[in-house]
Amino acid sequence: MPSSDPLPPKESAIFRKILKCYEMKQYKNGLKLAKQILTNPKYTEHGETLAMKGLTLNCLGRKDEAYDHVRRGLRNDLKSHVCWHVYGLLQRSDKKYDEAIKCYRNALKCEKDNIQILRDLSLLQIQMRDLEGYRETRHQLFKLRPSQHASWIGFAMSYHLLGDFETANSILETFRQSQSLNETYDYKHSELLLYQNQILQESGNIDKALKHLEDFSAQIVDKLAVKETMGELCLKLGKFSTALPIWEGLIKRNPENTLYYQKFIEAKQTKDSDEIVNIYKKFQSEYPYSICPKRLPLNVANGDRFSEIVDDYLRRGLRKGVPPLFVNVRSLYQHDDKVKVISELIHGYHNSLKSSGHFSNADKEAALPQEPASALLWTLYFMAQHYDHLRDTTKALEYINAAIEHTPTLIELFVTKGRIYKHAGDLVEAFKWLDEAQSLDTADRYINSKCAKYMLRANMVKEAEEICAKFTREDVSAMENLNEMQCMWFQTECALAYQRLERWGDALKKCHEVDRHFSEIIEDQFDFHTYCMRKMTLRAYVGLLRLEDVLRQHPFYFKAARCAIEVYVRLYDKPLKTEQQVEEFDTENLPPSELKKLRNKQRKAKKKAELETAQAVQAQVKKEQHNKSRQLQNQDGDPEAPQLDELVPEKLARPDDPLEKAIDFLRPLQVLAKECIKTHLLAFEIYYRKNKLLLMLQSIKRAKSLDPIDPNLHTCIVKFYKALKVNGEINEHVRTVIDKETKLLFDGRDADAMNQDVLKKFPNSFHHVLQVARCMYELDATKRNTAVQLVMSFDFKRLTLEDATLAYNYFTTGVFGVCESSANEYKVKCQQRFPHALLFKDQQSCENHMENVKVEWDNDDQQ
Template sequence: MPQPLSTREANLFRTVIRNYEDKQYKRGLKAAEQILKKNPKHGDTMSMKALIMNAQGKTDEAFALAKEALKIDMRSHICWHVYGILYRTNKNFDEAIKAYRFALKLEPESHQIQRDLAILQIQMRDYPGYVQSRFLMLKARPQLRQNWTALAIAYHLEGNLQQAENILTTYEKSITTTPLKTDFENSEAILYKNSIIAEQGDIERALEHLNIEAKNSLDRLAVMELRAQYLSQLGRKPEAAKAYRALIERNSEHPAYYKGLTDALDIPKNDEAALKAVYDEYAQKWPRCDAAKRLPLDFLTGDEFRSAAKSYLTLMFEKGVPSTFANLKHLYADSFKRDTVPAVVEEYVKEQESRADDQEKVNGDRSKGKGSALYFLAQHSNYHLSRDLTKALEYVEKAAELDPKSVELQMTKARIFKHQGDAQKASDAMDQARLFDTRDRYINSKAGKYQLRNNENEKALATLGLFTRQETVGGPLADLTDMQCIWFLTEDGEAWQRRGNVGLALKRFHTIYNIFDIWQEDQFDFHSFSLRKGQIRAYVDMVRWEDQLREHPFYFRAALDAVRIYLSIFDKPQGANGVNGVNGDSANSEDAAEKKKAAKKAKKEAQKAEREAAEKAVKQDPNKATVVKKDAEDPKKKDDDPNGLKLAATSDPLGDAMRFLGPLLQFSPKNIDGQIAGFDVYIRRKKYLLALRCLNAALALDKDNTRVQEQAAELRSIIEPLFDSLAPTAQKVFKAKFAALGRS
């Protein structure tokens, strides 16, 4: 049992808790010391002191003190609760859950411990445990609506939709007063219940619920969209058409509304005249509506397509819309449209050129239309489905004569150089485009990206540093990392990899891995925040999105790069793949020395650039010098491996590769590059059945892939000498697979 305190010291203990909650750590620590001076073996105070020390960054000391407190008082729920909080703040959620469970056994009525346990359970996707915790919380406080909603969400995420609906219905029946129309929480709960009904497949009842219960919902757009969707699913075409017309009236640029309307009108897909009539109706009603003019190009054919394309393109060129090609390039999947569109544009250019000088419009309007058309043709000739880089360069030069300072034209020129394989000219051209508009962050980012593609890491960092916070300690790189600029970290890592600096490349890829971890952990606060604010539907969407987080292409790309580097380190350990950060080759010591020298020079230049940026910030605002000094001394911000030397000097490259490979195979199983990388890692780890699994997945995706066929032959050559030593089950599996490969 906790050691009893005198009244004065008990009040002082409450002050310690309050100081911790208010983040007044020095005061809290001082108050705790006063208690421990008279009661040196008071476990609860020792635990609170440990909690404050942990908040101050003294993690090891905090854990040691918390364990000592537990030894003194194993029956204190506060000691166990604090122990769980320490594990939670250090991201060890499994151990934190165990500690919370012990605390809850000692204090079953503690709402705070129960809430903390529930949050960790949903964080770890322990849905059965989450249901149990939420049920106990509801039982303890049935008067709070969020407890009912949370239990419904728990059942929903667990897959028990019927029970989730029953919980929401039970609460609605228990309400004695009618909720206000402005009650946001009630509005969201009603729409959430409607989504649960729809997920069960009972569309008729979902529509009825929507019409009766959600008619006063604050989210009018969601109600209108759901009603149109339900009516369409139920085959009530006239009502669905009316609903979609109402949505178009609200937002005439949404393509899905037009698609829903034409489906509801039951117009056959091959009846182009009837389909076009629907779009023409809205094009006449709203002359400035782009969607009504553009979308018919998707289904029109022959002369009708040519006429509509000419009309639309003429309008866009006269307005000088730069995104015209981007809006139409999806049409190039059709060979007829791919040939027709540029022909129409060329006709427009000829018409513009054939006009007499006295017919020219004032203010350069005619040249604007011609310039836009030439810009379109340059993009057309640069596009991968219609690529002719010589023509593309001709068109962009002609357009540049009409508008020499056009950022878009200069960017297109840079892209053409990139597709020609000249990274240096592409980088220079994109940097020139940046100089045309130095206040545009987008073109600044594009210039930095092209410089990275040309392996100009230092120059790219300086370019991007023009838009970073000057006061950030560590310069532009630190700010870009703090802002989680993943595209930069990926491109920078790949550029260092090409330059042979494996250490810095791995440093960037590990940073990206950690950023995805941060995104995973960022959901933690939303488990309570979303319920408190009543944002239920968005919360459920967030949980489901987090479950698929590492499907993101950015993660796949960085993970694959990291795995390939670790494979190269394993295959060539003696090349120091980078204790010095250089991917060298002992067969050519001179080249290795040059690479090593260049890598060291690059590091020094990068460090110098960051240091100068920090000094410049201090000079611009001397008041920030104190902040800079404080941040520089902060142990949490200290990086003991800024150049990735320790990462490159790993003694277990395959184990490190698995850290990236696991999520890659789990969340992107349909990507053949990931399966190929998985085979390469497992075959080196001598995990032959796992290698076979990756090989099977790769063969299912593309059995004619050359690399996959090479891997199949490699596996056979490795397994055949070891066949007799394998387990009978493994022998059977490999024998069947090799027989199948032989037949194919």
């Protein structure tokens, strides 16, 4: 369509050259050509030229000038589709997708059949999951370009994503029939058929899906996918006799795939454990070098049969020296009878290997060859892990020390010893042994990462950064490089370490960095919308879209979000003072001598802060230079992404509205992690502080639907009861809803009665007892001694380290008010129960221990 402000032939030819320069990424030439038009007095305000100049400036990183030119161009030519399209491209480069969509729609009003604008619009619609709009746009593209493959595929996919499987299938079927048939079928045609079959399966038409697969299996290149899908469909249809040879053939193809064995047994239609074990025995003889048929029968075998199979399995692993042998059988420890069998066998191996070099006296009497000398070492290693899993620290240390004495150069032994100390509660000693393991092989990135993780658990953030620096880029700090690499395990552990150290701003910085990583991953899918359609990787593309929709349910995000919410709630409860408030508070009513000391201390702190600031400025300059060099290298790339706000810990630790910031992290969890009760308990804590009664009730109901007997849920219900009593005037409509719901929730009982009921129902559950005691004090502060005594009187022999730690933290953080004597008494009891745990040791000795280990580490590092 001609422009509303057309150029004469000469300038029009120059304008076409500008478009060509933009497409060829020759931005400087484009600016020169735009100048030729704009310097002409007649066309200084030509809208489309100004818009194209702005777009070119944006590609050179001059964003403010770019917006200025594009807006001027748009004002001068509001009816130009070029100006609206360019403005949309600018908004898209700033990730303002909703605004960009509006611009594209305005551009289409000026020129409704512009292919490029429609394509750009469809990309934004699928990115924003506007599926209805995406279908309309793909329909329009289909009508304009019915000869292009992408038009058919995009049109079909729009219906598939909306759940209209029948229409999607009919479009693909019509497209398939319109293709010319060749004797040789390529990968793209194969993927198209598999995608069509996926649509048939999702529609629930299993019969049709199986027939489709049988008819077109010869044209599909991915034979493995054909067999797996056919086997699955036969099982769903109950055609077990047909499915059996398919799964048997797949096992022959890959005898280490556990899923194939499960499906084979399902096709066999047997649940008898002895019969299943015999099936695995048959596969053992067919595939003697495969591990799966030897390991899987352990899950179903019982009694003497289990003893026989596990004996053979353990002997084989110990004889060969398989380091992950214990990890492989750890899932069996859910059954006490199996644990007993394994314990008896492993002790028998140990005693017999020490005395005769055989696994048993029967082997010795049969005059079988002796086991290799390493068999004893791996037996000791297994026993250490066995007792560590059972949390018998003394025996675990005894066996791991014997193993280290036997072979002091095996890295796995030091890693296991560190793990034993970690489970015992001595994180400093745990780090010490991981560092010893790391020093034996400094080129092993796994051990390096493990060592760093243990350092972070011991709150040694700086040291962890230094150990990670061995595997990061040299020209930037390790922390910055780990952030660039999206190393989220490090950042989540860092955030938790800072939270324990009460460095709230640093903890929030790490949480926000993790949040940004997930945002970047969601943005990165933009590149795949056209690529996957062109390359016909349709099943993988649909899988990607569905993964991105639930991305934030990943454990990394959950950990970071949970940490951020807890920190923001803490900052709401106890806001940090500003520097001026701290100074005023400190200098008030101080004697002159103390005031002088304080001033000296402040002077030193100021000097140190200035030094740190100078170092930070240097680091920032380096970072800017690094970014500038990267920008120059990528100057011919896409328009640069918007600059994100710098995360400054001091600012983050003093938010204007901490609860709103916490809700920003909570929302994705409420949508994607709604099956986790902790999500709704965190939501309750936020809404409790905001005094949102209906939202508190909603959180309680959701949590109760997941686990009605959760002890923390009981605390929330009591708090809600208390909040209702405190709130005077409540809106009549809100009151109606609350009255209706609380009849079921409280069942006519008050908070004290509910508390006593929980105590009667769960007297042997420490977590329930602890929460009952907490609620008791919350309802009536005069009952503190009774509440404390309730916790103290619980049988310590049944406590785990995690239970004891939680209770001790309650005593020390003021959950039961100020009760220092009770805290000390509880600490002494816990020290007897958990002698290795640092938390329950004398603070001075812990600090000395930590300092000694740090000094040793520094000396080793210098050497």
